[in-house]
Every structure is written in C-alpha cells, then in structure tokens.
Amino acid sequence: MMNKLNFLQPDKNNLNTYLYTGVILVSLSIFIVFLNSFFNKDIISFLPGSISFFLPLILGFIGLHLIRIDYSGLKFLDRVNKNINTNNFNAFLSLLIVFVIIKSLPPLLSWFILDANIAGDSKDVCTGSGACWTYIKIWFNRFMYGMYPNAEQWRINLSFIALASLGTIGFFATEKFKKYLTLYYVVVYPVIAFFFIFFFISGGPIFFDFSYGIIAAVISVIIGFFIPSKFKMYYFIIVPITLYILLKYVFFYEELIELGKLEALEWVETGAWGGLSLTFIVSFFCLIFCFPIGLFLSLGRRSDFPVIKYFSIGMIEFWRGVPLITVLFMSSVMFPMFLPEDMFIDKLVRVIIAISLFEAAYVAEVIRGGLQALPRGQYDAAKSLGMGYWKMHILVILPQALKLVIPGIANTFLALVKDTPLIFVVGLLEIVGMLNLAKTNPEWLGFAMEGYVFASVLFFIICYAMSKYSYNLEQKYKTER
C-alpha cells in the first residue's frame, strides 16, 4: 500500500523514498562543497551569487530533515539521527561543521605538507606558498639545546636518557623493593638528578664546594643517633646547616677548594642553556621542589600553632596574589638588592626558586582542598590509636588526601610547564625565547608562523600526554567511598 507522501513530516511508512531522497540531497551538498574546496570547481556557478553560496546548506538541510525518521529500524540511520540530527537546529550546526572542515582542509594540507619545503639548507629553497620546514630543520638544534655548544650536547642527551631510565625504575620494582619507592622518588632520585645536571650538564669544577655539604650531612647523621627522638625533627634542620656554614666559612678557606677541582668537562654557564632542554630542566626541578613546599604550607595552614598558621597563610596568599611575571621581575631586579654585594646566585637557580615558591602556593591550596574533604573521623580514629601528628599525617591522612587531589595537582603541574616560557623575563631562552631570537635573525626573517606552530605542537603533545597520564592515575587510585 502506498501512503501519501508528506515531506514536512517524514515517517516510517515511506522510509525508502525519504531515505533515498535525503541521502542523495546530503551527498550532493557535500559533493558540491568538496569539489569547490579541493578542486576549485564551482559546478553551481550558473546560479546567482548568494543562492550558489547557500545552496549546499539548503540542500543538506532538507536532506537531513528528510532522513530524520524515528525508530526507522536501520541501525546506522538511527545512530546518525541520534548523534548529529536530533532537530533542525542540530542538523544545521552539524552541516556547518562538516562544511567548515571540508573547506579548511585543503588550505591546511597545502600549507603543512603539499606546498611546504623541507629540503635544502638555506632560505632560498622556500619558494612555495606553504610552510618552510627547512627553517625548523636548520634551527632544530638551537630550539632543542639553546646556545649550548654543539660538541657538548651529548651531555644533555645522556643526562636526560639516564634520568628518564632511572625514573622508570618504579615500574620494574619487585614486591620486595616496593616499599622503598617513595623514599627513592622523593629523596634519592632528586639528588641523583641534581648531581647529573650540576656536574654533567653544567660540568663545573665545583665538586669540593659540595663536599662540605656531604661531610656535614655524614657528621650530623652520626651524631643524630645519640639525640632523643623528641628533638630529632629540629636537630636535623639546624645542625647540618650550621655544620655546613662552619665548615665552609670558618674551618676551611676558599683556597682549599682549588685543590679539589676536577677539570673533566668543559664548563657551560647557565646563560648558554636553552631550548626545549631548558624547559625540561626548569619544569623538572620546579616540580620536585614545589610539591614538598606546597605540602608543608598546606599542613601549616591547618596547624594549631598561630605563628606557623599565619606564616603559611601569608605565604600562600602572597604568591597566589601576584602574577608570575612580577615574581620573576622581583627575582631578577629586586632580589640582588637583598643579597650581600659579593654573593651571587645563578640566574637559573633564582628562577627555579621563584617558580617553585609560586607554584607551591597553588599546590598548597589544592592539597588543602583534599585535607578538608576528609571526614573528621579519620583524624579522630588516628589520634585514638595513639598516633602523633606526623605519624597520623603520613600513615592515615595524606595518603587519602593526596589521592583525592590528583587531578588538581596535575593541573598545577601542567600550569607550571606552561609557565616556563616566562623565564624570558630574566633573559633565559627556552624554546619560545629561542623562537623569538631566531625570528629576528636577518637571514631567516619571515618564518615566525612555522616556529610558533612547531612549538605549539610540541607543547600540546607534552601537556596532553601529561593530562592523559594524570587521568589514568586518577582512575587507578580511585577508591569507592
């Protein structure tokens, strides 16, 4: 039986008629736009101006209207209707998005690949209208390592490879060593990383300056065995520092350092570091430092001791209230005024301290959120078991609180990585700074776009991977409450 066709209200009875007409109309409209965009052929150019412009949209709209049939019984059709074609407005938006994608593909493709140049090694090969990837190729080394001497770059590579492989140890640890992993990641790994970067990438004859620190640490650990546990906390803060100062400034003299110099590697000053490797170094150290500082600040903010509490509140609110760029300004122009004339702290170190303190305030607020979210019963239960402040926090409170705030901490870390380009304020050129430097090179004028696109893609990959990883971590540690 043939039903009457009502094109305003398609129904199931004449499914095939509606379906074929609709599909033909939609495909026709997409085909017109496709031809226009990819082959620059306008097959409807015989129509007057504005109609030929809107015709694909109108055709597609009618087509989508015709195939909008509820419960048609065809799986694919139902899926399409449910996802992109629920009503007229949605159909219109869907068409618009499809057309925009089709329209923007050819120019993007031609800029990125078809008309782009990558061969050769000078500006002259870039004759096409597309991107000049030769520029990236020639400058790649600088974008990665900054002004670091070419012959010495293996040191950076080696350090990063070593640190990356040392960082993955956690995945291979057997059950027996699992309990030491936290200690490894919080204490041992940062120290190893620090030594790598200090002695390998920097490569200075600074060894003996540190030997004071090592001697001081060893002596204080030995004496530490005889101190009653009540005062151990304060002891381990005060004594090593005092010993270090005593050893360095009272018992020994600067001349003695000369004796212990190791001249193995050429010294590269931090001003020459740069590019993506500097981004990694800065974010790596700030990550390591800002987490414990933030943790202590958040605990301090909830402390019962008024002095500690208000000190923490002041620190947190101060760093959160000012933009990072002014903090960096402070570290570069104001901070040297606060130091004795002969005392000089390296630019990179100042920057790392500044960013760490800045991000620590954000970490502190995130962790505080987790601490507040824990029910009071957890604290009471831990106390009723006779646990002290530190034991309660380390064994009961923090494991739960930190689990809760994984997404927040990951976001702060992401913000940190994205903030590293700001160190251009103090004259350190990581990848974005190197791009700006390369852009002004008279031999390579006019390739700003390529550089920024390249860096954007790099940062996107890094940050997107980080956010996906944090999402996985969150899922892994999610516990039902």
Next chain:
Amino acid sequence: MNIKKILPQLLTLLVVILIFGFFSYNAQVNMENRGITFGYGFLSQESSFDVQFSLIEFDGSHSYFRAYLVGLLNTILVSVIGIIFATIIGVVVGIARLSNNYLIERTAAVYVEFFRNIPLLLQIFFWYFAALRALPLPQDTEPMFGVFFLTIKGFFVPAFVWNNLDIFIYSIIAAIISIIFIRIYARKKQENEGIQTPVLSISIGLLLILPILSFLFGGVDASVEVPVIKQLSQSGFTYEGGIKLPPELISLALALSLYTATFIAECVRAGVQGVSKGQKEAAASIGLTPNQVLKLVVMPQALRIIIPPTTNQYLNLTKNSSLAAAIAYPDLVLVFAGTALMQTGRAIEIVSITMLTYLSLSISISIFMNWYNKKIAIKEK
C-alpha cells in the same frame, strides 16, 4: 606552657626574622653604596618618557604616578575586554560540550584541549608576530561593513561623537534603577500571589525606550566618525578619525580570551552536570515548562557551582594580562615595572607597588568570593 608547642613557633619566628633582617640589612647597604635613599617621593617627579597607547593623556611632562595610572588603566582595559569575550566564548563552548550532537561536542572538546594545552605566552606571540603580521597594509585594506578597517597597524573602528552624552547616561541609569524595582516587585508578587511577571521583556523594553526617549526629547545627538585613510609619507599610510585599537591590544585580548575561555567552558560544563538529574525530573513533574525548569531550577543551582571557579579564572586572566610586557603592550608591568624602573632604578619601591596592586586586587576579589559563597551556600535545616 608546653615546650613542644612553643619551640616550633619560636623557631619559625626566629628564622623568618633572621631572613628578613638579613635581606633588609643588605638592601640598606646596597642602596647606600649606590647612593639612593628609600622612599616613594619619586612618584611625583617628571617621568620624561612616552607611552604608545594610553586611555588618559600622557607624555613626558607627567609624573611617574600618572605613568602608574596609565599602566593600571591599560591593564584594566585589556582585562575587561578579555573577561567579556572569554565569558561569551566559554559559555557557548561549555554548553556545546554538553550537546547531544556528536560533531558539536567533539568540536568544542578539540577546541578546549587544544587551546588549554598551549602556553599562553606562545599564543600571544602567535597572534602578535605571526597571525596579525599577515594582515594587509592600511592602503590595501578592504573595509569590513564599510567602516571597520583591520590592518597590520591595528584595528580602526568608527567612533561616536556625542552631544549631551550625560543625559543619555542618565536615561540608562534611570532604566537600570527602575528595572531593579520591577524585579523586587515581581519577586514579591510571585511570593505572595504566585503570579509571574515577564521581567525580562519589561527590562529590555525599558532599556530600549528610555534611551530612545532621550534621543527624541532630551537633545541627545550622536554622529559616527568613520576612519579615513591618510598619507603620512611616500609609502606610509594610516587612518585618521575613529578609534584605533593597536595590534598589541588585539592579540593580547584574543589570546587571553581564547585561553581563559577553555577553563570557563570546563567550569560551565561541570556546573550544569553538577545539577542532579532528579532535580530536573522533579521540576518537570510539578508541571514547569522546559524553559522554567532551566531558569528556575537548573540555572540557580548550576550558577552556584559555576561562579566561584569562574571568578578565579577572571582573576587569572587579569594576572595573565601582565604577559603584555612580552609584546610591548603598555600595561602596568611594562610601563611601571619596566620603563619607569629602568629610568629611576628604584627596584624595591616599584616592584613592591606593582605587586601590591595585583595583591590588593586578588585579595579583594577573594574576600568578595568568600562573602558570596557564604551568601549562596545552601542553608540546610
């Protein structure tokens, strides 16, 4: 007293005092060596530098304090523009992410993931050095709608020339005040009699009618000044008349709003998703229309979740606007902590004023937020 309680506090205090003492002692010595005395008297001195773009009149003969004001106003300008556009884009994208249309949802998601994962500074550089540099020269520019000129030297828009502007402003203020009264009246009526008044249409009507009346009877008169091209030299052209938005402002506002919008979009999404489904079903079951459900049940609850993090994002945007220094947009950091600092060499005073400005801004906003949170918190019985 318990020694365990006193000792840590004393130690902290001691360390803080020691550090501060060390710093201030060194600062004193250093300043003595350089022959400068601490003080804010330099603020009234003549500044003798020029600023490219300022909302108030400024040249070398004005004081450093006025330079501070110029920077502050420019910061506020770009922040307000950024906040307006970030809110519009953020709300649209946030709602798009909740759409049941797969294509729209994906497009919004790609936008959010892409723009939030690229450093803001890189985006600013991209717009300023790459995208806006591709614009045509003033003499080659095709006008948009006949009156807007988007050139490499900036965006030239027509300006309004007003007669009796004050009467026009009064009419708008009068409209706003009467709208407030009507709202109060409508709420009372709703509470007492259960009758709804179409507040929105009345408000829009008032906002249109009163200014139109001021045009008809108040002697208010506005004419439009369209930018006109003018030759400066052999090959140098510019536009005269109208308002010029410098490319620094445009790229900064673009980058700030596109970047912050991604975060606002996530806030909006979280807020709307945070309203439990039962609320909507309950509202529908007592016979509210879909529009009423949205207006009276979903939105008030969603806003409670949306507004606090969004205010935080506004604050972030304002603080991020200090990145202007990287592309030489004369904001507070560039004018005051940059140029003025270089000229006077008073690092401590100037950096402290700059930081205090931002600090007071964010502290006042966080005080406001605490008050607001308390006010809108669900009062459980």
